[in-house]
Amino acid sequence: MQYIDKIKEIVRLLKESQKTLALTGAGISTESGIPDYRSPQTGLWEKHDPIKTASLSALKKDPAQFYAINLERWTAYNNAKPNPAHYALERLEKTGLLLGVITQNIDSLHVKAGSNRVWEVHGHLRTCHCMSCKAEHDFSNLAARFKGGENPPRCLKCSGILRPDVVLFEDRMNEDFFQATQVISGCQLLLVVGSSLTVYPVAGLPGVAKQIVIINKTPTPWDEEAAVVINESAGRVFRDIMAELGEQLPGELGNTAENH
Ligand SMILES: [Zn+2]
Incomplete structure (x- = not known):
């Protein structure tokens, strides 16, 4: 056809x-x-194994590294039209x-x-929530504090680690x-x-x-x-x-x- x-x-x-x-x-x-991280041309996943970098266990094990690797990319997503x-x-x-x-x-x-x-x-990158007290915050809040040098970004209420409301590897x-x-x-x-x-x-x-x-x-x-x-x-x-x-x-x- x-x-x-x-x-x-x-x-x-x-x-x-x-x-x-x-x-x-x-x-x-x-x-x-x-970029489509699965396409052979960009191959973002060839550089960063998603199981290691965007997984729940990676976030829990080393939240600062988790944000250092992922947050720049996510901020670019949020700026796209x-x-x-x-x-x-x-x-x-x-x-x-x-x-x-x-x-x-x-x-x-x-x-x-x-x-x-x-x-x-x-999931999406409009909100995030605290892994300790479950309080919800705007994702922009998390991104701004990371940009200001706070890594990992923490909950305003209880200082727990924040996580974006995206489905990570190992999440249900x-x-x-x-x-x-x-x-x-x-x-x-x-x-x-x-x-x-x-x-x-x-x-x-x-x-x-x-x-x-x-x-x-x-x-x-x-x-x-x-x-x-x-x-x-x-x-x-x-x-x-x-x-x-x-x-x-x-x-x-x-x-x-x-x-x-
Ligand atoms: Zn909290």
Whole structure:
């Protein structure tokens, strides 16, 4: 199938489906300047073994080192801005074509783009909490104190160690994940965007959907089951989907050809 025919087929499936969800991963955020740490080009994980650096045991064993390794990257996530793919998913939700977004990303970009129903199954970086008294604080508070030389950043109430509200290795899955497993029940169309579908348990979710569309730069284990597979950047694909639907993206985003 030619690229444009794939776009038309996705639009047809979207209009036909009574219950559509999106499942997004790191690939949707690369155009926002966030590297996909699993892609062979950047290979962030080849430098830092995630089991050692972003795990609960690493945080407990040496919180100062945990923050020294992870906080710069997380601060960059929080400074990133949504791209056309995030805004397109927000538009699809508002127009009633999409129920919501299940995301593996912790960068809050779906929330920033204005999506209302977002299940952040690996957590997010808007808040953190104290590992001793459980008090919740803004993540910006943690980041500011780290920047000011306080490492590890500590709870304002009890001086306990703070931890971000992300799902670390060795953590159990969060409430959003359990909600996602329920909301995906009866899903007629799942748009997989920027996920290579290799991280479990999220990688098992497509099995619940009646039909799958995969928009990812590299092949996934679900490609054979998918109705449409497009190995292109999410931003390009969603600009074309929105154009085919006759929907505008906010501001200049939908119209890059005339925008320099
Ligand atoms: Zn505390």
